[in-house]
Amino acid sequence: MANIISDETIEYVGILAKLELSDEEKEQAKKDMGNMLDYIDMLNGLDTEGVEPMSHVFPVHNVFREDVVTNGDEHEKTLANAPARSENAFKVPKTVE
Amino acid sequence: MSLMSLTAVELGKKIAAGEVSAVEATKDALAQVKRLDEKYNCYVTVDEEAALREAEAVQQKIASGELTGPLAGVPVAIKDNMCTEGMLTTCSSKILYNFKPTYTAEAVLNLRKAGAVVIGKTNMDEFAMGSTTETSFFGPTKNPWNPEHVPGGSSGGSCAAVAAEECSFALGSDTGGSIRQPSSFCGVTGLKPTYGTVSRYGLIAYGSSLDQIGPICKDVTDCATVLEAIASHDPKDSTSVSRESYDFTAALRDDVKGLRIGIPRDYFGEGLDVEVKEPILKAAKVLEEKGAILEEFDLSLVEYAIPAYYIIASAEASSNLARFDGVKYGYRTQDYNGLHNMYKKSRSEGFGPEVKRRIMLGSFVLSSGYYDAYYLKALKTKALIKQAFDRAFAKYDVILGPAAPTTAPKLGESLSDPIKMYLGDIYTISVNLAGLPGITVPCGLDSRGLPVGLQLIGDCFKEENIIRAAYAFEQSRSYAHCPAAE
Numbered sequence: 001m002a003n004i005i006s007d008e009t010i011e012y013v014g015i016l017a018k019l020e021l022s023d024e025e026k027e028q029a030k031k032d033m034g035n036m037l038d039y040i041d042m043l044n045g046l047d048t049e050g051v052e053p054m055s056h057v058f059p060v061h062n063v064f065r066e067d068v069v070t071n072g073d074e075h076e077k078t079l080a081n082a083p084a085r086s087e088n089a090f091k092v093p094k095t096v097e
Numbered sequence: 098m099s100l101m102s103l104t105a106v107e108l109g110k111k112i113a114a115g116e117v118s119a120v121e122a123t124k125d126a127l128a129q130v131k132r133l134d135e136k137y138n139c140y141v142t143v144d145e146e147a148a149l150r151e152a153e154a155v156q157q158k159i160a161s162g163e164l165t166g167p168l169a170g171v172p173v174a175i176k177d178n179m180c181t182e183g184m185l186t187t188c189s190s191k192i193l194y195n196f197k198p199t200y201t202a203e204a205v206l207n208l209r210k211a212g213a214v215v216i217g218k219t220n221m222d223e224f225a226m227g228s229t230t231e232t233s234f235f236g237p238t239k240n241p242w243n244p245e246h247v248p249g250g251s252s253g254g255s256c257a258a259v260a261a262e263e264c265s266f267a268l269g270s271d272t273g274g275s276i277r278q279p280s281s282f283c284g285v286t287g288l289k290p291t292y293g294t295v296s297r298y299g300l301i302a303y304g305s306s307l308d309q310i311g312p313i314c315k316d317v318t319d320c321a322t323v324l325e326a327i328a329s330h331d332p333k334d335s336t337s338v339s340r341e342s343y344d345f346t347a348a349l350r351d352d353v354k355g356l357r358i359g360i361p362r363d364y365f366g367e368g369l370d371v372e373v374k375e376p377i378l379k380a381a382k383v384l385e386e387k388g389a390i391l392e393e394f395d396l397s398l399v400e401y402a403i404p405a406y407y408i409i410a411s412a413e414a415s416s417n418l419a420r421f422d423g424v425k426y427g428y429r430t431q432d433y434n435g436l437h438n439m440y441k442k443s444r445s446e447g448f449g450p451e452v453k454r455r456i457m458l459g460s461f462v463l464s465s466g467y468y469d470a471y472y473l474k475a476l477k478t479k480a481l482i483k484q485a486f487d488r489a490f491a492k493y494d495v496i497l498g499p500a501a502p503t504t505a506p507k508l509g510e511s512l513s514d515p516i517k518m519y520l521g522d523i524y525t526i527s528v529n530l531a532g533l534p535g536i537t538v539p540c541g542l543d544s545r546g547l548p549v550g551l552q553l554i555g556d557c558f559k560e561e562n563i564i565r566a567a568y569a570f571e572q573s574r575s576y577a578h579c580p581a582a583e
Binding site for chain 1: 438439450
């Protein structure tokens with residue numbers, strides 16, 4: 001295996017991904033990511049010198065509209081999905097000490 | 098005989114003629130669900146009451162002449178990654194186990210306007226990540242042709258529901274083959290339109306630059322009819338395209354004289370099961386006998402499509418799935434210590450292994466120091482793949498090949514080796530990278546009695562060519578009903 005994923009890398013990626021992995025999951029993730037990167041490295045065999053990266057197949061542009069409200073008041077409907085609420089707000093743990 | 102054994106268009110005609118009512122049709126669909134779904138697990142949610150209410154309302158509008166379209170009163174199943182107001186929409190994930198959207202996806206709204214009756218939401222690979230429907234939090238869907246086998250994925254629930262005749266037709270979504278591959282495994286017809294044809298508004302995003310909603314039906318006529326109903330230019334989806342024409346049914350004619358069909362040699366090499374290869378080549382022969390001009394060619398770059406896809410799709414997924422954090426909807430962990438710990442624990446407990454795998458990979462390829470080597474490299478590869486298709490479509494109207502290298506694998510065989518599972522997407526994935534339309538049509542059974550699907554790929558905005566070829570081929574055989582549905 002060419003790609004060895006270090007503990008530090010998995011920790012760092014876990015922070016970026018906002019995932020907390022168990023030790024067992026970390027070991028599996030190191031293995032899976034290493035295998036996948038070995039496979040992906042196949043792309044190194046393809047000459048892409050001078051090729052423009054293509055993010056969209058069609059020329060897409062930003063779509064603008066006037067900043068006017070088109071929907072009604074849906075706060076009750078929206079809050080009905082809240083895991084926790086306090087009056088008209090989503091309830092979350094304290095963010096500032 | 099169940100009304101669900103009819104095609105959607107046949108059923109629509111009977112309803113329009115007053116031979117049967119929308120309510121009777123919905124009752125038949127619900128009866129099939131009751132009879133079969135415990136075994137196949139096609140649905141995550143079936144809302145019987147809402148469906149019957151809707152059917153009654155639709156029937157009144159049919160009677161008053163307000164609804165006259167071909168799909169009025171026809172029962173439809175919706176993949177569970179499309180938002181339906183007030184009806185559970187889970188993406189087959191624990192993290193959305195209780196989520197009831199406050200609005201309905203544009204494609205589903207368009208269907209409702211056409212009078213179709215939503216009876217429920219179908220099972221899928223969690224967040225559409227998978228090729229077998231085994232990564233669903235709600236357990237795997239089983240293939241109605243043989244319940245020891247997978248239905249394919251990620252739209253496995255939709256395809257199995259159509260095959261088992263637990264609905265008249267269904268909607269699926271296709272990011273790397275998620276309509277075409279399970280359609281192939283389940284012996285039904287599935288169409289992935291040109292990127293931007295159907296609004297993604299209300300489709301819970303996986304890989305936004307690749308995702309496209311499309312119809313899953315018994316035949317090509319249904320697919321063209323449903324596509325006509327769901328396609329629209331929608332300002333709410335910034336990648337929605339305003340097309341010159343939304344007429345897809347005009348292409349339903351049994352005439353392929355002079356149609357130029359390219360057969361990529363790269364699609365028939367190592368890895369293709371001979372039991373898949375033979376019916377595909379026979380299907381090509383049928384089209385040739387009807388006057389199409391066949392030619393073999395080298396598409397090139399086929400093997401590079403899979404790594405490029407998994408970089409791009411995982412990168413987009415890592416960003417798209419950042420919104421699931423346990424704050425506004427869905428699953429929130431019970432015990433936590435502060436805000437960040439709540440985010441992390443909710444996500445770690447809410448997502449399954451395949452979703453975590455892709456979020457991790459996506460976060461990695463976008464991280465500083467690796468972005469150029471992986472993500473930019475993949476976007477450059479995508480550009481080259483698009484060019485390869487452009488060259489092919491300068492010579493051919495349609496590209497013909499298999500939808501998948503094998504028929505449906507057995508349950509439990511695929512997840513242990515992710516890369517092997519990803520390789521099964523080899524014939525479908527480049528179509529998404531290039532934004533092309535593709536259709537899968539059943540073309541035979543293997544020696545175990547499992548369906549084989551023929552894939553026809555067209556140039557961007559040229560659905561008419563693949564619909565024409567698929568329709569002409571279909572006329573040479575009758576629809577093979579799945580024995581379990583009867």
